[in-house]
Amino acid sequence: MSTIPGGVAINTFREAVRDRVLYNLIFFALMMIGASILVGEISIGISRLVIINLGLSAISIFGLVMAIFIGVGLVHKEIEKRTLYTLLSKPVKRWEFLVGKFGGLLLTLTVNTALMTVGLGAALYYVSRSFLRTDISILVAVYFILLELGLVTALALFFSCFSSPMLSTLFTLGLYVAGIFSTDIRDIGMLTRNPAMQAAARAIYYVLPNFHNFNAIAAAAHGESIPVSLIWQNTAYAALYVALALVAASAVFSGRNLK
Amino acid sequence: MAMNTPAIEIEGLTKDYAVGFWRKHMRRSLDNLTLQVQEGEAFGFLGPNGAGKTTTLKLLMSLIFPTAGTARVRGRSIDDVRMHREIGYLPEQPYFYDYLTARELLDYYARFFGYPAAERRERVTRFLERVGLGDSGNVQLRKFSKGMLQRVGIAQAIIHDPQVIFLDEPMSGLDPVGRREVREIILDLKRQGRTVFFSTHILSDAEMLCDRVAVLLGGKLQGVGAPGEIVSMEVYGMEIFFEMRDGRLLPSALVGHSTKIGERFRVEVPEAQLYSALEQLRSCEARILSVTALRPTLEDYFLKLVARGKAAEHRAGGDSP
Amino acid sequence: MTGPSHARSLRFALVAIPLLFLAIVLLQTRIDAETRTIAQQKEDLLLRSGPLLKALSMGYEPLLADIYWTRAVQYYGSRLGNESEKFELLWPLLDITTTLDPKLIIAYRFGAIFLSEPAPMGAERADLAAELVKRGVAANPDDWRLDSDLGFLYYWHLKNYPEASAAYLEASKKKDSPVLMKMMAAEVAAKGNSFSASREIWTEIFESAQDPSVKKNAFQHLRSLQAQQDLLALDKVAEDFRERNGHYPVTTRELYERGVLSGIPIDPAGIPYIFGPDGKARLDPKSPVTVDKALNR
Numbered sequence: 002m003s004t005i006p007g008g009v010a011i012n013t014f015r016e017a018v019r020d021r022v023l024y025n026l027i028f029f030a031l032m033m034i035g036a037s038i039l040v041g042e043i044s045i046g047i048s049r050l051v052i053i054n055l056g057l058s059a060i061s062i063f064g065l066v067m068a069i070f071i072g073v074g075l076v077h078k079e080i081e082k083r084t085l086y087t088l089l090s091k092p093v094k095r096w097e098f099l100v101g102k103f104g105g106l107l108l109t110l111t112v113n114t115a116l117m118t119v120g121l122g123a124a125l126y127y128v129s130r131s132f133l134r135t136d137i138s139i140l141v142a143v144y145f146i147l148l149e150l151g152l153v154t155a156l157a158l159f160f161s162c163f164s165s166p167m168l169s170t171l172f173t174l175g176l177y178v179a180g181i182f183s184t185d186i187r188d189i190g191m192l193t194r195n196p197a198m199q200a201a202a203r204a205i206y207y208v209l210p211n212f213h214n215f216n217a218i219a220a221a222a223h224g225e226s227i228p229v230s231l232i233w234q235n236t237a238y239a240a241l242y243v244a245l246a247l248v249a250a251s252a253v254f255s256g257r258n259l260k
Numbered sequence: 261m262a263m264n265t266p267a268i269e270i271e272g273l274t275k276d277y278a279v280g281f282w283r284k285h286m287r288r289s290l291d292n293l294t295l296q297v298q299e300g301e302a303f304g305f306l307g308p309n310g311a312g313k314t315t316t317l318k319l320l321m322s323l324i325f326p327t328a329g330t331a332r333v334r335g336r337s338i339d340d341v342r343m344h345r346e347i348g349y350l351p352e353q354p355y356f357y358d359y360l361t362a363r364e365l366l367d368y369y370a371r372f373f374g375y376p377a378a379e380r381r382e383r384v385t386r387f388l389e390r391v392g393l394g395d396s397g398n399v400q401l402r403k404f405s406k407g408m409l410q411r412v413g414i415a416q417a418i419i420h421d422p423q424v425i426f427l428d429e430p431m432s433g434l435d436p437v438g439r440r441e442v443r444e445i446i447l448d449l450k451r452q453g454r455t456v457f458f459s460t461h462i463l464s465d466a467e468m469l470c471d472r473v474a475v476l477l478g479g480k481l482q483g484v485g486a487p488g489e490i491v492s493m494e495v496y497g498m499e500i501f502f503e504m505r506d507g508r509l510l511p512s513a514l515v516g517h518s519t520k521i522g523e524r525f526r527v528e529v530p531e532a533q534l535y536s537a538l539e540q541l542r543s544c545e546a547r548i549l550s551v552t553a554l555r556p557t558l559e560d561y562f563l564k565l566v567a568r569g570k571a572a573e574h575r576a577g578g579d580s581p
Numbered sequence: 582m583t584g585p586s587h588a589r590s591l592r593f594a595l596v597a598i599p600l601l602f603l604a605i606v607l608l609q610t611r612i613d614a615e616t617r618t619i620a621q622q623k624e625d626l627l628l629r630s631g632p633l634l635k636a637l638s639m640g641y642e643p644l645l646a647d648i649y650w651t652r653a654v655q656y657y658g659s660r661l662g663n664e665s666e667k668f669e670l671l672w673p674l675l676d677i678t679t680t681l682d683p684k685l686i687i688a689y690r691f692g693a694i695f696l697s698e699p700a701p702m703g704a705e706r707a708d709l710a711a712e713l714v715k716r717g718v719a720a721n722p723d724d725w726r727l728d729s730d731l732g733f734l735y736y737w738h739l740k741n742y743p744e745a746s747a748a749y750l751e752a753s754k755k756k757d758s759p760v761l762m763k764m765m766a767a768e769v770a771a772k773g774n775s776f777s778a779s780r781e782i783w784t785e786i787f788e789s790a791q792d793p794s795v796k797k798n799a800f801q802h803l804r805s806l807q808a809q810q811d812l813l814a815l816d817k818v819a820e821d822f823r824e825r826n827g828h829y830p831v832t833t834r835e836l837y838e839r840g841v842l843s844g845i846p847i848d849p850a851g852i853p854y855i856f857g858p859d860g861k862a863r864l865d866p867k868s869p870v871t872v873d874k875a876l877n878r
Contacts, residue, residue, distance in 0.1 A: 008371040012357070019359040082355045087416060090321050090349035090426075091372040092341055096590065185648045188655050207606045214612055234612050241608065245601040252594035256587035258324040325587070339585050 005093050006101035013105020014112075017071065022109065025063055029117050032059060037124040048128045050222050056121035057142055057218045063117070064110055064150045065177070071109070072157025073169035075102040080259055089259075096251040103158050103247060110150045118143050135224035141232060142221035148239035149215040153177055155246035156210070162254040180212040210242050265335045267424050267455040268297040268320075273329035275315055275479075289315045291479040292329070297457055297472075299423075302450045304466035304487075305459040307476035308566055313459040314352055316476075317428050321349055333424055345373065348417030352428040354409065358402035362393055362412050365401060366419055373420045387415040392441060407438035414445055425449060427458035431465060443469060463559045475562070477569050496556065498534045500527050501549040502541055511540040524549065635681055646682030649674055653688070657695055657794070661702075668704040672696060675713060679720075686724060687791060689717035693730040694786070694795050697738045702798065707738035718751075726789060728752035729762060733782050736769060746770040761785060780806050804849035804870045812872070815846060815854055815862035829860030 017023070036055050040048045076099070079085040088098065121139070126132065156176055160169035179186070183206050190202020214235055217227055275290040290312040297303045307313050318324045320331055322338055336343040356365055366384040375383065388397050391411040396404070404412065410430065417425055430446070431439045439462075446469055449456050460466055466473050467487045475482040502525050504510065510518060510525070514537065518527040525546075529537045534551075541548060638645045653674035660666045675692040678685060695703040696710035711734050717727045732748035735741045746769040753762035761781060768778045783806065787799035815833070818841065822830050833854050836842045846854050852868040864870055 005372060008368065012360075012368055015364075016357065016359055083351060083353075084355055084357055086318075086321070086323060086351040087349065087354065087356070087369070087413070089323055090344060090347065090351075090417075091369060092344040093372055094341055094586070182648065185651055188651050189647075192651065192654070207609055208602070211609060211612075214609075214616075228615065231612070231615055234608060234615065238605065238608050238612065241601055241605050245598060245605070248594050248597045248601070252587075252590045255590035256325070259318070322586075341586070 005097045006104055009093075009098055009101020010104030010108060013075070013102050014108045017106070017109040022067065022071065023113060023116075025067065026113065026116055026120075029059060029063055030120050033120050033124040037127045040128055049125065052121070052124050052128055053139060053222045054218060056117075056124060057139070057146065057221060060114055060117045060121070060143065061146045061149070061218070064114055064146060065153060067113065068106070068110060068150045068153040069157050069170055069173050069177075071106055072154045073161050073166045073173060075106060075158050076161040076254070077166055077169070085259060095255050096247075099158065099162075099247060099250050099254060103155060103243075106154050106158075107151050110154065111147060114143060114147055114150070133224060135226065138217065138221045138225060138227050141227045142217040144232070145215040145217050145235060148235055149212055152210055152212070152239050152242055152246075155243040155250075159246045159250040159253070162250045162257065176210065177212060180210040183209040183211050184213050211238070214238060266296040267299045267301070268295075268303075268331070268333055268457060270295050270316075270320075270331045271329055273316065273319060273331055274327045275312075275319060275324065276327040289479050290319070293476075293481055295474055295481065295484055297455060299455055300450070300453050301471045302446065302456045302469050303458070304470035304473035305457065305476065306461075306463065306466055306473055306562065307459070308461075308562075310478075311476040312479040313476055314428055315479075317349075317351075317426055317459065320426065345420070346423050348420070348422040348425040350410075350413045350417045350425075350427045350430060352432065354413040356401050356409065356412065356416075359400065361398050361400050362388060362404070362415075363397040365412065366416055369416045370419055383419055387419045390418075391415045391445065406433045407435065407441075410434060410438065410442065414442070418449070422454070424455045424457065427456065429460060430458055431460060431462055439465070463557070463562060467557070475565065477565055482565055495531060495553045497528050497554040498531055499550075499552045499554050500529070500534075500537060500541070501525070501551075502527075503547040503549060505545050505547070508544050508546070511544055513537075513540055528554070632680060634677055638681065642681040646678050646685055646688075649678040649681065650685060650688055653678060653691070654792075654794075657691075661794075664701055666701055668695070671704050672706065672709045672713075679713065679716060683716070683720035686717070686721060686726065689714050689727055690730055690790070691792055691795060693734060694798055697734055698798065707734055710734055711739065723756055725752040725755035725758035725762060728755065729758075729785065732765065732769075733786065736774075736778065736782065740774070742769050742773045759785075776806060776810055801871075805872050807849045808864060808870050809872050811846065811848065811854065812862045812864070815856075816860075818842070819856065819860050819862060823860060830856055832856060833862075 033052075033056060036052060040051050079088070079102075085098075089095070118140070122132075125136070125139075153173065157169060157173045160172045164172070186209075187202050187206035190199050190205075193199060193202075220227055271294050273290060273293040274288065276286045276288050279285050279287045289310075293312075293316060305313050305316070315324070319326050320333070320338055331338045333343050334346050336346075357368075360368065363384055366387065367380055370380045370383055385394075385397070388394050391414050393408060393411055393415070396408065401409065401412065410433070414427070414430065417427070427446075430442050434442065443465060446456055446458070450469075470487060472484065472486050474484045503523060504525065514527055517529070518525045527537065531553075538548070538551075634645065635642055653671065656670055656674060657668065660668060671692075675688055675696070678688045679692075682688075692713045693710050696713065697703060697705070697707040699705045711731065714727055714731045714734060718724075718731060721727055728748050728751045732745045732752060735745035735748055739745075746766050749762050749766035749769060752758050753766055765778060765781060768775065768781075772778065780803065783799050783802045787796055787803060790796040790799060818836065819829055822836070822841065830836055833842075833846050833856065837845045848854055848864055848868050848870050850868050850870045852865045852870075854862050855865050857863050864872065
């Protein structure tokens with residue numbers, strides 16, 4: 002990649018690979034193998050359902066753990082280890098560095114997720130000996146998971162710019178959980194009779210990152226088609242929110258005195 | 261750019277830190293630093309730990325931001341990111357991505373300057389050679405010794421042929437061989453007409469390498485000038501090393517002023533009394549080992565400064581909390 | 582102190598962030614509209630197993646229970662009005678809610694009504710409702726209201742009068758239960774289905790309900806009961822009239838004008854009853870009051 006963020010991204014990806022992060026794929030593979038064999042023993046009716054549910058949920062969880070744990074260290078580690086000192090002495094702007102780190106982790110997650118999807122496909126073929134046309138929705142669900150992971154990464158990166166890894170993990174995880182339940186928060190607010198509370202609940206709903214949008218696991222498991230409009234809407238949503246997080250991270254990081 | 265624009269211009273550079281649990285108190289780690297470095301100079305930045313040397317370098321690199329003051333390098337303000345094209349920087353106790361090989365690291369940094377792939381490769385090879393790491397290009401950095409890391413650090417600082425090079429304690433932690441190698445590199449850069457600005461504790465190196473030095477203490481500039489200017493060349497005394505023959509006693513006049521070091525003695529006398537001291541020694545058949553004129557060194561100046569500074573602190577009732 | 586690149590970043594952020602948030606809000610509303618239409622067609626609960634969820638909630642059951650309770654109410658409220666609605670997810674939602682928090686009385690009471698109500702008002706599964714409430718009784722042995730609800734289910738939907746009476750008797754034994762419980766036990770045991778018992782039951786539900794939907798539903802049932810009684814009474818008056826005058830009355834107004842009744846008979850909504858050509862009294866079709874289909878009017 003000829004751009005500066007691109008260079009930083011490739012290096013971040015290289016670090017993840019050499020730090021043997023991708024070894025988590027082994028656990029995933031083992032799990033899927035175990036599940037496939039187990040499920041193969043029960044009635045054919047729901048074996049597909051179980052494999053898809055399990056596989057997609059695992060992809061989501063593994064990816065989430067990776068996004069958070071590596072994400073919160075993205076900036077912090079470079080500051081602690083002072084590798085950032087030499088980097089910033091080059092003609093590189095601080096925001097270019099941030100975008101590069103984000104891109105690198107996203108690349109890692111994409112590769113990881115893609116490999117897991119192949120594993121899922123293999124397991125699915127093993128239990129049902131066929132692929133259905135409706136299985137396209139599995140790919141869509143995986144894509145949504147990737148969007149979700151990208152958003153979590155951006156949030157983790159943002160927190161990484163000013164707080165310790167432990168606090169950043171807390172904040173990011175908290176925001177993720179809040180984002181999952183944002184719809185419920187709004188609904189609870191709507192149940193109150195108080196217009197001020199209702200307005201506040203709605204405001205909170207819109208501000209929080211709505212991770213519920215990206216949950217298509219159930220749909221994929223039942224082979225339901227996911228409307229194309231939702232695909233581009235979710236893409237746009239993720240892109241906008243990621244942009245928001247990166248802009249905020251940039252603003253915070255640009256003024257930071259490095260120790 | 262005019263020919264007589266200084267390579268480095270620092271004006272009133274000041275840095276305060278908020279300290280204490282509630283961040284209420286201000287500690288001034290750099291106080292109104294003003295100095296200029298000309299093109300082609302090798303400039304030494306001296307001072308004890310905590311004097312503000314690293315702070316100054318970090319300010320120049322925009323790793324931290326000044327409370328007040330400005331600085332320019334080759335006419336460009338330090339705020340201008342383009343300035344970084346023309347400078348190289350080696351931080352103190354550098355750490356590099358230890359999962360990369362030396363080659364990969366240099367290639368990574370070289371990318372920031374937009375060189376095409378072929379040129380990058382050529383530069384990486386050339387500069388690895390230059391710092392004496394030609395054989396270790398494909399070794400992972402986590403296997404490098406401190407000296408090797410320091411050399412890689414210098415390589416990354418100069419791989420883009422910058423005009424001004426900033427080195428923070430480049431000799432620290434190196435054995436004498438390593439130190440000599442770094443000195444050679446610095447001299448080489450100087451010969452190429454580049455400006456080298458480095459901070460160091462090792463005063464003998466500063467005396468040897470630098471055209472001019474600046475001395476920093478407690479964040480304040482104490483003095484700038486050629487090493488010879490900082491300390492006068494005046495002889496302030498004569499030093500005599502000698503041995504006594506078996507059974508002989510020291511001349512009475514010298515007893516109080518001599519120190520015994522192993523089998524030898526050392527005595528310091530004012531220049532005017534040199535011959536009378538020698539006469540006394542000759543009369544008791546002492547063996548004269550050497551006679552040296554004592555001139556103040558940068559080290560003496562330094563230590564005196566530090567002592568003066570401590571005394572001032574003491575009088576002021578110690579540092580604020 | 583910070584450098585000018587920071588000032589630039591900050592300025593950019595102050596402009597960009599509000600704009601991005603605006604775009605996000607607009608996009609989210611579109612997504613919500615989109616998913617609402619999808620949800621109308623298909624909806625699913627990924628995990629239907631109450632015990633599994635309980636195991637997964639790692640100690641936060643009450644909170645999760647509240648969330649599922651909210652979803653249950655939302656689910657019911659958003660689908661009310663669809664003619665073909667079967668509320669398939671109502672039972673799993675309430676099942677999960679009560680598994681997570683067995684002491685959430687309001688969930689049992691909600692289920693007692695809306696699981697048993699016939700379509701399109703409810704899920705038409707009185708059997709599931711009874712199962713739910715029985716579970717509630719087991720988990721909350723001191724609460725007479727749940728036994729009362731069980732009695733209601735047996736009486737009204739399941740038409741099992743011995744069980745209904747037994748349930749009311751149980752209720753009457755519990756702390757703070759009103760005298761009504763004993764009366765109901767006796768009356769149902771003696772007479773089975775009766776207007777007075779029904780009216781008592783629905784009145785009790787109406788007065789004790791906290792959930793507005795439940796209250797509204799009970800109110801409608803009370804009006805319906807009243808109307809049924811009125812219609813039966815009017816039928817008798819019409820028969821008498823026919824015997825005396827040789828034909829059925831045409832309008833109810835006639836009865837007033839002829840002095841048979843002291844006023845024009847109106848239904849609980851204030852709209853006058855009418856007579857059909859067969860001489861049977863019935864509700865004006867314009868009236869919001871309805872009666873049980875079983876009465877065939």
